[in-house]
């Protein structure tokens with residue numbers, strides 16, 4: 182990356198109409214390690230082999246169905262468009278079916294001076310722009326979908342300069358050493374950099390369910406409401422970007438303050454993109470006593486608590 186190229190780089194705004202930490206999270210960054218082995222711009226493992234963009238993931242399929250706008254990260258001119266690819270998980274379609282169209286429905290915007298952005302996995306029929314059209318920064322151009330090579334609703338955004346992939350979090354080449362504060366050395370606007378500030382891990386979904394829940398079930402159809410006579414009562418956390426050695430715990434206490442259930446999965450044997458922890462019990466005869474049920478989740482990494490959260494539900 183030449184200095185001139187960086188000087189002329191566009192400032193990139195946050196490319197989605199969602200709220201990081203509430204309705205979406207960053208799942209993957211650019212893999213900065215050439216060849217075998219992975220490393221994101223902070224030398225973490227929040228990426229996968231040869232991943233060439235940033236993945237911003239919606240909390241679940243319900244959010245995708247409600248519709249979340251994809252926004253032009255900067256002003257420019259639309260140079261390529263694809264629409265018409267079905268919103269079906271690659272686990273259903275199979276890898277062969279998405280060969281040659283891994284991006285699914287996508288939009289490429291030419292930002293000038295050799296810079297371009299490519300947005301992928303857009304919802305079928307949601308593309309609002311045409312080739313040659315001029316867009317302004319922040320303009321809604323499509324909605325998040327499930328098209329192409331994806332298992333969950335997310336936006337994949339690749340940034341290129343003169344045809345080469347650039348990591349917007351650290352556009353200068355080289356390794357993965359940590360950079361300074363938010364915005365330092367990145368292509369993002371200050372606001373976008375703060376929104377996407379690096380986390381050691383994240384909680385994508387947190388809550389109580391009135392029925393047993395699977396990892397897939399959190400995405401779709403989602404948990405059923407907890408209640409006095411629901412089949413069960415369980416607290417759950419879907420954590421993303423777990424690292425080998427991570428230790429999680431989830432403890433549920435009843436209105437009487439006593440521990441009702443707890444889960445302490447074995448330390449992570451490997452890095453994992455997502456993991457569902459839950460703790461609970463079948464509903465007793467006569468239903469749950471009324472009151473507030475608390476849950477406390479904790480993630481310990483290298484003997485330090487890196488993520489923690491308490492949450493509760495009231496049973497009438």
Ligand SMILES: [Zn+2]
Pocket residue numbers: 209232233234235236336337338
């Ligand atoms: Zn991606």
